[in-house]
Amino acid sequence: MFAKGQTVISYMEQLAPKYLAVPDDRIGLQLGSLQKEIKNILIALDVNDEVVEEAIRVKADLIIAHHAIIFRPLKALNTDQPAGRLYEKLIKNDIAVYISHTNLDTAEDGMNDWMAEALGIQSEGSLEDVHTEQLFKLVVFVPKTHHQKVLDAVLGAGAGHIGNYSHCSFNIDGYGTFVPGEGTQPFLGEPGKMERSEEVRIETIVPQGVRNKVVQAMLKAHPYEEVAYDLYHVDLQGRTFGLGRVGKLKEARTLREFANDVKNGLNVEHVRVVGDLNRTIKKAAVLGGSGSRYVNKSLFKGADVLVTGDIDYHTAQDALMAGIAIIDPGHNAEKIMKSKTAEWMRKRLEEGRYSTEVHVSQVNTEPFQFL
Known part of the structure; x- marks a missing residue:
């Protein structure tokens, strides 16, 4: 027996209830229908053309992703344009797309808890309620x-x-x-x-x-x-x-050592680091995605370092003057959600005795190359 679409989403919303999302976040069903049996689910960070091709290969009826494919109200659906072609391919192959974004970030045992656990941060609470x-x-x-x-x-x-x-x-x-x-x-x-x-x-x-x-x-x-x-x-x-997590490390590390822990824990090849590489790190904050505006909040919470993505030049300069280090593993570090979400969904489906299969996207959606 295969799970119905609404059943799958009810499981997803046990993990990341919609009411945990920040106002105006683009979450929920963004394309397609849930009024059908779901034989295969693909869990992805982003939905691009390669991910859709992968969904077609595994015969996915539903993609559960972290980042939205529709950010603003559509004025037209032009299939001559890249976004329009993407939507057209999804519709023609009857693949629904469901987004769990800041509600997954905020959720207990969600994105930011997964990242904190991967980095050895013993969470004491969030950065922002x-x-x-x-x-x-x-x-x-x-x-x-x-x-x-x-x-x-x-x-x-x-x-x-x-x-x-x-x-x-x-x-x-x-x-x-x-x-x-x-x-x-x-x-x-x-x-x-x-x-x-x-x-x-x-x-x-x-x-x-x-x-x-x-x-x-x-x-x-x-x-x-x-x-x-x-x-x-x-x-x-x-x-x-709340968003983000902050807490003590299991053991003190130098900034250089902790930067290597971030690379290993979040499975990224490169990180950008702000601060003295030999300074001692005892307490750390982490926030998946773009965390430039959380530098002062991390400092206020007593963190020696903030791990987050998309740090700009001026924020880095401000952090240096304020005395807090930063490790930027990139926005794509949130890919940790793929295996963790799939693990959660498989357990729920097994408990319900459903035959629906859950696949983890193998597509690397990191848009940057490092030379």
């Missing part, structure tokens, strides 16, 4: 016979986390009353007669990211034909998600 998770209160009334089953279902789906405590809930005994209407098939009582049932009121906290999952688990476990429950927003802060 992007999103604070909303919390909801779930209240559901359950017959005593099914109290534990429903409670286990909602807590198992991710409800009940308060700080470092899990499985938090409050349970109150009481009585529920109802009159089943004509045509109903009630779990308790008879149509047209008042029923008075011993019930338990379950209350628990539900984080925004698992809200739908918790509700579905509750409805599946609950025996009633019509479930009485409330789900409302509470004025409490959940987890905070």
Whole structure:
């Protein structure tokens, strides 16, 4: 059995929920349809002509990429132009394209955590907060016979986390009353007669990211034909998600040694380095993509070095004067997402017992050559 398109994307959005993206980021389905079976998925950093040819070779129905193929609203689709030809080839071969960008950067166990792990950075937090998770209160009334089953279902789906405590809930005994209407098939009582049932009121906290999952688990476990429950927003802060990561290294390194660690950890042949190569590095920051505007934030967080791409000349000069080193492995260092995303997706598909195959793009989309 092959997974439907919407099922694949629901897995992807468990890893990188859309609400974690920065405002106006171009994410989500950008081309094609998800209303089909997905036999093969290709995970890529960028979508260019070579990647599309690769997708055709592996018979991909869907490309999941990090960088958008449509950045601005299209005024025309001219197939005489490079972008138009690319879109035309994708459409003719029925290949959908889904983008997970800053939401994947921000996500817990996403891009920036992968990069930090690869560099031996023991993350203490992000460089810039992007999103604070909303919390909801779930209240559901359950017959005593099914109290534990429903409670286990909602807590198992991710409800009940308060700080470092899990499985938090409050349970109150009481009585529920109802009159089943004509045509109903009630779990308790008879149509047209008042029923008075011993019930338990379950209350628990539900984080925004698992809200739908918790509700579905509750409805599946609950025996009633019509479930009485409330789900409302509470004025409490959940987890905070952000861009970049900062933390101490597992062991102190010289800038030269750490630059080599970056090359090996991120699988890049060359890096640009700003700073004294013999200085000691104890704490580092990392941010995938373009991180010029995060130099001061990294300095404020106590980092000795910032690892990020697309550093310009004047930013490098400012960093030298400020006393923070920079290692620039290039924007393409984000290619670490290909194997990591594929690993995540394979596990979810295996758990769902789907036969859908996941392929990692082998195309090198680095546009620069170093002579």
